[in-house]
Amino acid sequence: MATVVRTSSVPVGSRVAFWTESVSEAFVSLDCRAAGGHEDIQGELFVQSLGSLDLARVRATAQSVHRTPGSIGSSGEDFFLVGVQTAGSCIVTQEGRSAVIENGAFALYDTTRPYSLQLTDHFEQLVLRMPRRALEAHLPEAEKLTALAVGADPGAAQILVKTVRMLADDIEFFTPSAALAVSHGLEHLIVAGLGGLTSALSDSDSPSRIKLIQRYIMDNIRDDSLNIAAIAEQLHLSPSSVHRAFALQGQTVMGWVWQQRLEGIRQELLAGSHKGTLTELSQAWGFSDSAHFSRAFRRQFGQPPSSLLRPQNNRYRLPELRTGWSVAVGES
Known part of the structure; x- marks a missing residue:
């Protein structure tokens, strides 16, 4: 028997919580958030068992879905x-x-590790839930194939998509024995569809990974709390994976962060766009110690940051000392 859930059955203010509870019962423990800060998710969910698999049709408005470390815990949702x-x-x-x-495309995700979905408005997704061991029995490297798009190109992938669409419409008419046979066939189609990714599969420190990390860093470059643990948590990576990605480039993670921050400061100084002090400028770019910033800037560019100040920007400098010398903030 199918499980049918519609958010229209509850008051608007309760819909996000109701939807979150419903999809968590259908799949695994999840955190759902309406897009754009809205307090309403309009959606409907149809779930039915198909032998060893569960098949769900999800239709809803825009939202993000998160499988967090806290929701995984020791739930046993494998x-x-x-x-x-x-x-x-x-x-x-x-x-x-x-x-x-x-x-027409599909992707795999693993419920034993954090993941997130960003779904556009008025989407529809057909979701197959299968025991981890069932897929890994045929595809041991399955965990390396998550979050990789498989297009509905001619071949096994296209057959899988067409079959799933058909089943979503006609699953209620299958006898238990037929449903079990079809579920086994679907498992093989999933393996065949994903198998095409293995030949192009790179290791965990591929160029695409470091680009993803670097993009996240640049989006948060001014955040003084930016560190390896935060990067790893936000991108659902282990800290060692973040380290390895940069090690292949002959760099350290935070060394690269400092380089980008220093270059950002240099560009602001050259443009004369910052109106405060050097200390304020360095703090705005994530440096908590102005002396450390000054030394790092000199090592990076061979000159102190004060040398790039425009003559009219004397406000960057401290008042003259009794010796008659003037020094830049953070300089020795």
Whole structure:
């Protein structure tokens, strides 16, 4: 028997909580948030078992869905999910990888590790939930294939998408024995569809990973709390993975962060766009110690930051000392 859930059955103010509880019961413990700060999610959810699998049709308004470390805990929810996009689009992020799946494409995600979904307005997604061991029995490297888009190209991937769409419409007419046989067939189609990714699979420190990390860093470059632990948590990576990605480039993570901050400060000084003191400028770029900033700037560019000040910007400098010398803030 199918489970049917509609948010229209509850008051507007209760819909996000109701939706979160419903999808958590259907899949695994999740945190759902309406897009754009709205307090309302309009959606409907149809779930039915198909032998060893569960198949759900999800239709809803824009939202983000998060599988957080806290929601994983020791819940024992050990599944892989396969999301087939049939309307709208979805960005799946897991293990530092992000994939955009649109109409006819699908992606795999692992419920034993954090992930997030960004879903556009009025989307529809068909989601297969299968036991982890069932997929890994045929595809041991499955956990490395999460958050990679598989297009509905001719072949196994296309057959899978067409089959899932058909099942979503006709699943209620299957006998138990037929449903079990079909579920086994679907498992093989999933393996075949994902198997095409293995030949192009790079290791965990691929160029795409470091680009993802660098993009996150640049988006948060002025945040003085930016560190490896924060980067790893936000991108659903282990700290060691973040370290390794930069080690392959002959760099350290925070060394690269300091380089970008120093270059940002240099560009502001050259443009004359900052109106405060050097100390304020360095703090705005995440340096808590002005002396450390000054030494680092000199090492990076071979000159103190005060040398790039325009003559009219004397407000960057401290008043003259009794010796008659003047010094820049943070300089020795």
